Amino acid sequence: MAQIDAAQVKELREKTGAGMMDCKKALTEAEGNVEEAVKILRKKGLAAAGKKAGRxxxxxxxxxxxxxxxxxxxxxxxxxxxxxxxxxxxxxxxxxxxxxxxxxxxxxxxxxxxxxxxxxxxxxxxxxxxxxxxxxxxxxxxxxxxxxxAASAVLSSYVHGNGKIGVVVEVKFDNAEAKIAAEGLAKDVAMHVAAAEPRFLHRDEVTSKDLDTEKEVAREQAIKSGKPEAVVEKIVAGKMEKYYAETVLLEQPYIRDDKMTVQKVVDQRAKEAGAKFAVTRFTRFKLGEGIEKKANDFVAEVMAQASGN
The missing domain is CATH 3.30.479.20 (Elongation factor Ts, dimerisation domain)
Known part of the structure; x- marks a missing residue:
């Protein structure tokens, strides 16, 4: 069996863009012949992968x-x-x-x-x-x-828009006979989370940094609008309540009945089921959030391919 060294692996990776382990396997199969290893990787469909991985x-x-x-x-x-x-x-x-x-x-x-x-x-x-x-x-x-x-809880998921938004919600319950009702609640809350985009479950999860920022913005707006100093803090307090209602799940107006908060819906469903319900956690993923999207430059792409890059 031919001895494979790091220089050969590096050369093959540069030629094909394939992964290190795939290059080692191909070189072993080709008994150290780099050109033969390139053919092996191409047949396996691995030769171009690395070239695309940077996009x-x-x-x-x-x-x-x-x-x-x-x-x-x-x-x-x-x-x-x-x-x-x-x-x-x-x-x-x-x-x-x-x-x-x-x-x-x-x-x-x-x-x-x-x-x-x-x-x-x-x-x-x-x-x-x-x-x-x-x-x-x-x-x-x-x-x-x-x-x-989950332990002593039900889980529900919701995916919106062909995989553009995904949500998972956990609801705890204390009565086995209320499990079906808890599942229905979890499903409805998951749909709400997808639509309303809460950032926190409870208001005590809001970071001090977020609070300070929101208070500072609210205070500056009140002062610039010419409000008397005596009422500025009241305005700030009102703005903060609005902030909680926008970002905290349990304090948000429920999407199917905006006269009720999500917490009130939870309490109502629990009462109807004769049990105690609690939304204990959720996660929401929005596709591509935070990823910088690169504008397509077709001419540049063609030129790059023509030059072998």
Whole structure:
């Protein structure tokens, strides 16, 4: 068996853009012949993956799944919505969610090192995604995920707009006979979270930095409008209540009846079910939020491809 050294791996990576482990395997199979290794990688669809991996992926899917006492929410990005809506991409995202459920990785980096179940090439998640990048022709990236494991609680998920927004909500209950009612509440709250975009569950979760910023803005606005100093603080207090109503889930007006807050809806459903309900946590992912979208420059892209970059 030919001895494979770091220089050969580096050369092959530069020629193909494939991952390090894929390059090592190809070189071993080719008995150290770099050109033969290039052919092997091309046949496997891995040779172009690395070239595409630097491109901005801001489309994709937010995927949610609830099975029993476990909920998964994951965002996987692609470059175009066209690719994101294909069955192949959807299957990829669902497969990633299944791995998260089974292995409970701590973060995306750890997730990337886990084996992809049933893959004939023995790829891990990162390598499997690289093979898809080469085949599909777009960069693909796991951006983030979360996992809820519920105890004495129900979980519900909601996905809006073909994977543009995904939500998971947990509702605790104290009466087994009220489980169905708790599930209905969790479903309705999940839809509310998708639409109303709360940032916090309770007002005591609002950070001091956020509070100070909002108070400062409200105070400056009141002073500039010429309000007397004696009423400025009252105006600030009123503005803060409005801020809580906009950002705190349990204090938001319920989307289906804005005369009630979400907390009042929770209390009402609990009373009807003869139980105690509590919304204990939620997570909301909006596709691509915070990702800088690069404007397409078709001429520059063609020129780059023509020059081999």
């Amino acid at each position: 901005i992926a801001s489309e994709g899917l937010v995927y949610a799944s609830v099975e029993g006492s476990t909920a998964i929410l994951v965002e996987v990005n692609s470059e175009t919505d066209f690719v994101a809506q294909t069955d192949e991409f959807k299957a990829l995202v669902a497969g990633i969610a299944d791995i998260i459920r089974a292995a409970n990785p701590a973060d995306v980096e750890t997730l990337s090192t886990l084996a992809w179940p049933g893959d004939a090439e023995g790829h891990n998640v990162a390598q499997y995604i690289s093979s898809k990048i080469a085949k599909i022709g777009e960069n693909i990236a796991i951006r983030r995920f979360m996992k809820f494991d």
